[in-house]
Amino acid sequence: MMRLSGTWMTIWDDRILEIIRKEDAGRVGDLAERDAIRISQSSVSRRCKKLAENDLLQPLGNGVYTITGKGEAYLNEEYDAENDIFLNGNGSKDGPTASETSELR
Template structure:
């Protein structure tokens, strides 16, 4: 099960899934996706929030791409609330649950 953050909405998963499947996309194209039934401004706001938390990277001109953290979140290997990787094998950047619990 995905470990979403309390700051996340259901649309965040759809945005991440779409970008992962189709590659980097501008906000305008994301807002026109059939699976996303929210306004352009809402998509823009959600992409900015996802970027703030490291799940997307802005490429400029409203275009976003998914990060390793975003991929790991979709693969149920990243806890977005605590911002830690769950796999503990060091294959992705950032702390893991075992590293943060040792502190």
């Protein structure tokens, strides 16, 4: 299986999430200095904000972020970031789909 990224995501998002998961938290300035991330500090900041908007990161303030449960699930190939759906172990949807959820409202 593979990670199900959203169309809004870039390759740098995976690297940002991986580093923050490994280190428990990450500061934008420190992330931008990493060899594994080859984009500017302003680009790292934009990516972190986008990941936070989509609940994969949680901002702690002062440019520091930590990973969320959705972020962990995405890295573990248990979350479809495009459709905002958690997956069970075999890659199928677990629980109501996005369309079923909207019908319940």
